[in-house]
Amino acid sequence: MKNSGAVLILTFITKLISQAAGVSPPGKPRLTSCRSPEKETFTCRWEPGDDGGLPTTYALYYRLENSETVYECPDYRTAGENSCFFNKNDTSLWVNYNITVVATNALGKNISDPVEVDVAYIVQPNTPENVTAVVVDDDQGPFVKVSWEKPRTADTRSGWITLLYQLRVKQEKDKEWEEYDAGRQKSYRVFSLHPDKEFMVQVRCKPDHGFWSEWTQTTYVKMPNYIPRERSLWIIITIFSVFIVLILTWTLNVKRNSVKLCLLPPVPGPKIKGFDKQLLKNGMSEEVFNSLVIQGFPPTTDYENLLVEYLEVYDNEEQELVLDGKDLSEDCIKSKSPSDCDSGRGSCDSRTLLLEKCIDGREGSGSDQHHYSQHGETSWASTESSECQGLEPGSPESSDGRVKTWPVVFSSPQPHHHYQVGAVKPVYHSVPEILNHSSPHAMPINYHQLHHQDIPQQEGRFSKPVCRHSQSYNQFNLDGVDTHALGVSPSRSLEYVEVQRVNPENILLLRPLSDPNHEPEGSDYSGEDYSKVKEVTSNNILLLQKDTSHQCVDDYSQADQCTTQQPPHPCKPVVHQSNSGMPQEGMWVTGNGYVDSTVLMPSY
């Protein structure tokens, strides 16, 4: 009782004295961190509290997991002040350490809060070493290759630790670093750095489970001054192309005339001998066509008994237009037009058409020259070659080198003439033209059955001579033909040709009408003789109206490619008739259902 009282008084007095002197027991220390650089040793550091004015000593005590034995820190020095270093022997992984620090001074001691540590999870490696940044020149441009080494203490070789690296780059003036992950590599290439600038590079690492190390010291690298290759290449390309464009423009300018000629060929004018363009320009007048009239045409002989099937063109002269394949002899002059003086002409070549028709007829019929001459038909020679362009009549092989003559349209007893190709001017005439020119006298009309098989695919050529017939106008022999009306000559007593069929290849197949009740094939002067166009389809197809009283075939009038052109272009729309499945039937046109081929043919 006395003792305790004495002790109490003593401590009280000591306290008063110490308070007066300003000393106190130490403050509580605090363990700041425990770190292991290589997972084999670790270091714990603490923060001392207030020392109380007296020299204070610190001691670290630890206890292993599930053991009550308390050990004291083996090494206070290695790691520096206020630290405890655990070496390999004292370090056990996957074991919890319970660590406390005790601060002691003369007046007392203080114990820190305990800390649980498992060494496996407190790994923070040292910084990587030997960071080098080198500028490497490449085709695409220079880049910086940064390389480093692992921290010396980390044992990655045995697989004990696996390190992941990271680097960061920035310019001196930049605020933010550019970070790159390098994985487990020990080098990294940095691209797209600005030329002629200095960059700072730092590297750090971390184990797969642990803390990042500190950044290394800054390594400086200077980028060289270079022009980006891509840009310079594009500049060169641009300059080069501009140069080429300039040259091209200048060349075009110099040669502008010929370029113009090439791109926009001039529209050809009519080249009909004796044809006066000026007159035509002034206006339609009959004088214009006067020069085109062939005297003595059509021949006015009686061919009635000579030809079986004729196309009745003139009503009063018994002239028959032979368009039957049988009647075409081999003497049909095949026109091979080597050249076309008139560049504007399309594929429309009436001359060729007629010639080909002649050839077809010749093939189909197999009739020979003799037969032909029997009828005394004049023949049309093909257009002289000089005027023609390579319009391939597509004649059969037998026509090669042979001079073929057209069967004369009019049954004039003229010996057929053989016209050498290129020797004589064309003398053919278009069928409707023949019709027009025939004097209005009745002519026996023989049906000219244009058999489909007689005129195979080469019917397409028919249109050509039709188109180009104008070339031969002035040569045409129109015996006994009323030549005054090169245009449309009204002739009611004419026995009309009816278009039996029009092939898709612009061949007009005509046949004479025997029905006197039929209205004559009118020209454009009589409106009621016209064929009524039922409708025009989109592909320039004229759908002609048929008389319902007859079995008619739908006619498809297909415009030729030369159809749309106005005179003086010789080509005009030709009425075609589709061949599909109706070979023998013709187009029965009665009453107002006439096809006025004259309208469609070039009218002069």
Place this chain on the structure above:
Amino acid sequence: MSRSLKQVAVLLVALLCLDPHGRVGSAPICAHGPSGCHIPSLADLFDRVIQHSARMHSLSNDLHSEFEQYFLPSKNHIGKIYRKCHTSNILTPNGKENAQKLAREELTEVILKLLMAWRDPLFQLHQSMAHQQDFNSFSSNKALEMGDMAHELRKGVEKVAEKMRVLGMLGNSVTGLSAAEAMLPLSDSGEAMSDYELLYCFRRDSNKVQNYLKILKCRIVPEHDC
């Protein structure tokens, strides 16, 4: 009609039996050597196994920190005293030198023992996590995946051991493959461990497994990454 069919059937059977080519035989896919198909090398097997263990450990780490975050916020983040793990009976090297001192066979054995010991507890963990309302489905899925991974990993390590034995790297003294037994996750006091304790213990053990595998690999096939 039926007679002819029967005859046809008999003929067919006879053909099949008599014709040697008609017999169906079985041949391994990689019968034609390495060009036939790619047989994973030991290094490849090790890589796969290590990747597996890394994944497993990261899952356990995530779950543990989730648990800590949501259920024990007041704890010191550095550590806490836990009860003894049920696998503490298994002697495991706790340092680099110790691990390197162990023979390959023993190291393999330790790995297999550890993995085996966690087979049932992980299943239990998943069950209990799935039933509790506190855990979201994401966590319980992770637990399930973790359990599967442990299972796969064990199979993988067994394959590696097999391969090593075939290559003559392992002696026949490896008995751990058969001796590994499932353990019940009981603590000293016999109580079942809580989820958090299980997670804590498994996190540590998966780290051990990963480390041991890496050491084994770099010892046996030190080509790259070592």
